[in-house]
Amino acid sequence: MDLAGRIFARDTPAAGRLLTWIEDGDPRASGAMKAIYPRSGAVPVVGLTGPPGAGKSTLVDSLVAHYRSRDMVVGVLAVDPSSPFTGGAVLGDRVRMQRHAADPGVFIRSMANRGRAGGMSPAAAAAARVLEAWGCGVVIVETVGAGQGEIEVSSVASTTVLVCAPWAGDRVQAVKAGITEIADIIVLNKSDLADAPRAARALEMMLALAPRAGWKVPLVRTIATSGTGTGELAAMIDAHGRFAAEGGDAWRKRRAQLRASLEGLVREKLFDRFAARADAGREIEARVESMIEGRTDPYTAAEEIVEKEIGR
Numbered sequence: 001m002d003l004a005g006r007i008f009a010r011d012t013p014a015a016g017r018l019l020t021w022i023e024d025g026d027p028r029a030s031g032a033m034k035a036i037y038p039r040s041g042a043v044p045v046v047g048l049t050g051p052p053g054a055g056k057s058t059l060v061d062s063l064v065a066h067y068r069s070r071d072m073v074v075g076v077l078a079v080d081p082s083s084p085f086t087g088g089a090v091l092g093d094r095v096r097m098q099r100h101a102a103d104p105g106v107f108i109r110s111m112a113n114r115g116r117a118g119g120m121s122p123a124a125a126a127a128a129r130v131l132e133a134w135g136c137g138v139v140i141v142e143t144v145g146a147g148q149g150e151i152e153v154s155s156v157a158s159t160t161v162l163v164c165a166p167w168a169g170d171r172v173q174a175v176k177a178g179i180t181e182i183a184d185i186i187v188l189n190k191s192d193l194a195d196a197p198r199a200a201r202a203l204e205m206m207l208a209l210a211p212r213a214g215w216k217v218p219l220v221r222t223i224a225t226s227g228t229g230t231g232e233l234a235a236m237i238d239a240h241g242r243f244a245a246e247g248g249d250a251w252r253k254r255r256a257q258l259r260a261s262l263e264g265l266v267r268e269k270l271f272d273r274f275a276a277r278a279d280a281g282r283e284i285e286a287r288v289e290s291m292i293e294g295r296t297d298p299y300t301a302a303e304e305i306v307e308k309e310i311g312r
Contacts, residue, residue, distance in 0.1 A: 004035035007133050012107065015134045019109055022123045022130070025268070033126060040129040041254060043136060044241050047157025049143045054165040055189040058224040059233075060142050064100050066230045067138055074100075075131030075139040076108045077124055107131055125156045125261055154182040155260055158250060159240045161233070165190045166199035181210070183217060184240050187233060191221035215243050274309045 006014035021029035046063075048056050060076060067074045100106040109131075111123060128139045143153050154160045162183035186207070188200055203219055218236050222229030244250035274280055287301040 002032070002035070004032040004133070007032070007036070007130065008039075010135050012134070015107065015130055016109075018130050019111075019123075019127055022126045023111060025272075027272075029126075033129070036129055036133045040132045043132045043138060044159060044237065045128050045139045045141060045157045046237055047141045047143070047153035047160045048163055049153045049160065050163035050187075051165075054163040055224050056142050056163050059163055059187065059189055059222060059230075060140055061099070062222075062224045062227050062230040063140060063234065064106060065227065066234050068100070068103065068105060071105075072137040073105045073135050074107070075128070075134070075136035076106070077127055077131070077139065077141045078108065078110045079112075079124060079141065079143050107134060107136060125257065128156060155257060158244065158253065159184045159237050161185045161187055161237070163187045163189050164199065164203060166193045166196040184215065185233070185236050186217060186219050187229075188219060188221045189224050191229070192223050196221070214247060214249070215240065270306065270309065274305060 001009070003014055003018060007018060018029060018032050020026075022033075048060060050056055057078070060078070064074050064076065101108065109127065111127060124141055128141065131139045141153060141156055160182050162185070164186065166188060186203055188196065188203060190196070191200070200219065200221065207217055207219065220229055220233045220236055222233060224230070241250070244253070277283075283305065287296065287305070290296040291298060291301065
């Protein structure tokens, strides 16, 4: 049985091997992904993002427990900061999720963001497809936690959840602007803390000042450590999925995500084709020397390399 067939048969080591190949840019991943893509893309991908300390990992753990109580197979992609030395994930499989590590109905995978400023691993979209092929009925993607720059999660998720915590004063303002525009659901976690009512009012005001046509972004209050509100959050995720499917938003988002994946692969393959040339290193060095001497610039040099490669 080939690798894709083993993954469809719920072979966990096979799925892990393909995920590693995808992260490493190994060309061996291509064959399996060609078999997986036509049979994937139907399950919800829930992206959790938000500032550090909001309790995202604990909330993911609570969501996993809720979905397992519904007898759903769950996949988790925990995108961690990259090691500056190895390029791998610094935190590894999240400690807060270890109670599910031995559950055969849960697949948890840490992925390095490889320095991406948006908090996402460039391999996350393909990895979500692998987890779906393995049998997951829902895939949860948790981002690094860099704050309002984490808008890239929407390029992978069918439903994006912004997780906030009731910090004192105006610190709630740190999560507004761009990231609230891509949130389909906003969660106020740690809602048992004293500042929670004030934070809830601030978030509700943000939503009132920036209304979106169609889907009305809800505010869900949770206490992830006890599981309070997790059922309501899961219900809202289901409701958003139905709304998106009925209104055509799901199709439009899927089209945009597939286009982004295709464009990324084209760029990657063009570079790989150039890098595979025996004289690639010498050509790069020659153009760097030209830039140092002021005879060219990076933009012109890149254009010339691409035009030369396409013309071959």
